[in-house]
Amino acid sequence: MTRVLIIGGGMAGCCAAHVLSENDWKVTLVETAPFLGGGCKTFLHGGHPYTYGPRHFLTRDERLFEFLNRYVPMRRIPDHEFLTYIERDPGFYHFPIHRDDVDLMPDAQQITQELAGLDGVEGASNLEEYWMRSVGPTLYSKFIDGYSRKMWRIPSNTEIDDFGFSPKGVALKTGTEKAAWTEAISAFPVKINGYDDYFDLATRQADVHLRTKVEAYDIERLRVKIDGEWHAYDLIISTTSPELLMNGAFGPLRWMGRDFLKIVLPVEEAFPPHVYFLYYANAEPFTRIVEYKKFYQYKAPTTLLGLEIPSSSNQLYPYPVKKDQAIAQQYLDALPKNVFSIGRAGSYRYIDVDDIIAQCLDLGTKLGVDLSRL
Ligand SMILES: Cc1cc2nc3c(=O)[nH]c(=O)nc-3n(C[C@H](O)[C@H](O)[C@H](O)COP(=O)(O)OP(=O)(O)OC[C@H]3O[C@@H](n4cnc5c(N)ncnc54)[C@H](O)[C@@H]3O)c2cc1C
Numbered sequence: 001m002t003r004v005l006i007i008g009g010g011m012a013g014c015c016a017a018h019v020l021s022e023n024d025w026k027v028t029l030v031e032t033a034p035f036l037g038g039g040c041k042t043f044l045h046g047g048h049p050y051t052y053g054p055r056h057f058l059t060r061d062e063r064l065f066e067f068l069n070r071y072v073p074m075r076r077i078p079d080h081e082f083l084t085y086i087e088r089d090p091g092f093y094h095f096p097i098h099r100d101d102v103d104l105m106p107d108a109q110q111i112t113q114e115l116a117g118l119d120g121v122e123g124a125s126n127l128e129e130y131w132m133r134s135v136g137p138t139l140y141s142k143f144i145d146g147y148s149r150k151m152w153r154i155p156s157n158t159e160i161d162d163f164g165f166s167p168k169g170v171a172l173k174t175g176t177e178k179a180a181w182t183e184a185i186s187a188f189p190v191k192i193n194g195y196d197d198y199f200d201l202a203t204r205q206a207d208v209h210l211r212t213k214v215e216a217y218d219i220e221r222l223r224v225k226i227d228g229e230w231h232a233y234d235l236i237i238s239t240t241s242p243e244l245l246m247n248g249a250f251g252p253l254r255w256m257g258r259d260f261l262k263i264v265l266p267v268e269e270a271f272p273p274h275v276y277f278l279y280y281a282n283a284e285p286f287t288r289i290v291e292y293k294k295f296y297q298y299k300a301p302t303t304l305l306g307l308e309i310p311s312s313s314n315q316l317y318p319y320p321v322k323k324d325q326a327i328a329q330q331y332l333d334a335l336p337k338n339v340f341s342i343g344r345a346g347s348y349r350y351i352d353v354d355d356i357i358a359q360c361l362d363l364g365t366k367l368g369v370d371l372s373r374l
Contacts, residue, residue, distance in 0.1 A: 001026050005224060005231070006206070007214050008239030009199065010038020012343025012356045016237050018071075018202030019364035022373050027206040028233075030226060032213045036203060038239075039316070040353065042194035045262050048304035049192055050292040052260050054277050056080075057187045059354035065185045067357055067374075072198045074187040075297075081274045086142045087282040095279055097135055097143055099174040111138045115172070127160035127320075134171030147281040151310055152256055152319065163320035163350070188295040219245045219339055237363070239343035241315065242331035250330040253348060254321075257314035261286075261307040269293070270303050285309050318348040 002025040006013045009031030017029050035041055042049050057074060059065055068074060084095040086105075093101040102111050114136030124130040127148060131140045148157045189195055209226075216225035223232045238245055243253045270291055271278065277290040286307040293303055318324065328348035332341055342359045344351050351359075364371055 002235060003233045004028065004235045004237065005030070005233040006237045006239070007224070008038065008343065008346075009033070009036040009203065009208065009210070010239060010343060011040050011195070011353055012239040012346065012360065013038075013237070014199045014202040015357055015360040016239075016342065016363060017206040019360050019369055019371070019374065020237075020367065021202075021205040022364070022369045022371075023367065025235075028209070029203055029206045030209045030212040030214060032211070034211050036199035036208070036210070037196060040195045041199070042192075042196050045304055046264050046302070047300060048264070048292055048302075049194065049296045049298055050262065050290075050304055050306055051194060053258065053288070053306070053308055054290045054295065055194075055353065056276070056295055057353055058184055059352075060184050061354060061358070062185065064354045064357050065187060067361070068198070068353075069187075071201055072195055073190045075190045077186045077188060077276070077295075079274045080186045080276055082277070082279065083275055084143055084147075084279040084281050088142070092278070093143075094173070095143065096171060096173050097139055099172055102139075107138055111136060114138055121171075125161060126158045127163065128157040131157075131171065139172075143281050146283065147279065147287065150285075151287055151317075153310060153312075160320050162322040162325045192296055192298065194296070214240070214244075217245050217247065220336055222336070222338060234338060235367075236339045238339065238341050239346045241345045242328060242335070242341045242348060245339070245341065246331055246334060249334070250327050253328055253331075254319045254324050255312075255315035256317040256319070257311045258316055259309040259311040259313055261309065263305045263307065264302050265305060266302055268301055268303060270305060315345060318344070318350060320350055324348075 004020060004025050004027045006017055006027060006029040009029050013029055014036055017027050020027055039052050040055050042051055057068060082095045083092045085092050089106055091104065102108050105111060118133060118136060121130055121133045124133050131144045145157060148160065152160065191197065212226060214224045214226060221232065222236055223230045241253060276294040277288055279288055280286055286309045288308045290306045291303060292306060293300065335341060340363060341347065342363060343356055361371060
């Protein structure tokens with residue numbers, strides 16, 4: 001029987017175990033933490049459910065929504081608004097930046113002139129150029145410049161030269177506010193434990209070892225060291241950094257992380273009804289604040305806010321920089337035939353939950369799984 005090792009029990013490792021369970025293989029999953037789910041695990045603080053960061057499901061692919069919804073009933077959030085605080089105005093505005101909001105800004109005239117003089121993003125070679133050409137210097141400096149430098153801890157956004165330009169499709173929205181988001185499905189699990197049931201269901205046919213870390217890798221021979229002993233497999237699916245698999249052979253990969261602060265406030269709701277989290281684009285140390293009870297529809301006389309502070313204490317965000325991506329690609333290209341590196345860290349790509357499900361379904365197809373049985 002084919003022996004498969006899955007390294008990591010986050011969304012990627014669990015979904016891979018789920019897809020491969022159709023193949024009747026012997027799947028072993030090892031996870032360092034005492035729980036499954038990685039960053040998508042739901043925790044409790046003062047009775048309030050929360051995850052690290054929003055972790056809501058955002059996709060343009062109905063098929064991926066339907067896949068997850070089959071196993072974890074999801075609630076669509078059609079009226080979800082994203083706002084950014086701009087201290088110098090001061091004011092909260094929509095993100096992606098909306099043309100109608102410009103008229104509410106104290107420097108509306110200047111911005112309007114800049115918008116009229118733009119000649120398109122063609123040829124933009126980095127994040128700064130892309131945004132300057134999309135929205136002009138004033139909107140760039142308000143919404144993007146400080147936020148992105150804070151997020152990546154870099155002196156200039158010209159460093160960011162490898163990303164799918166405009167993460168949400170269009171830099172400057174026009175038309176009705178709702179239309180800005182109807183192209184994407186925004187959703188969150190209905191149950192108060194979030195995605196957690198999925199992690200159990202997805203791994204129920206696997207041999208799961210929690211509190212278990214892969215200590216060393218001999219990837220050429222498909223072996224890993226766990227608790228001081230080497231174990232061999234026929235197939236390895238890793239969701240950890242590809243750098244670890246090859247003992248740093250091509251040099252270090254850069255990462256950004258997050259520290260998370262939790263604050264309970266003595267009010268039932270802190271944010272307006274359609275706002276679930278806020279971006280902060282100024283000198284404050286945090287990038288985002290999430291009001292968790294909105295996602296979970298948790299009822300309590302208090303509310304829990306989660307603040308995300310860029311940090312180097314963990315490895316959550318691969319750098320969208322060509323130099324770093326090229327190093328990662330060297331690692332990925334050097335993987336032996338029966339070793340797959342998936343998930344956010346494993347791919348060294350700034351990918352989301354929907355991309356990870358798509359990756360696991362693709363992996364299943366590659367490995368001969370009949371996806372129609374899932
Ligand atoms: C702050 C934040 C907020 C986000 N919000 C959203 C969002 O709102 N919507 C969205 O779609 N996406 C969001 N994402 C992205 C998305 O959640 C992640 O891409 C996805 O959850 C990553 O899943 P994963 O399994 O690849 O990684 P992880 O969840 O990090 O899981 C990896 C697991 O592997 C384990 N592991 C690592 N090394 C070893 C080892 N050597 N041995 C054993 N186990 C190991 C870790 O303990 C961990 O549990 C967010 C990401 C972050 C960082």
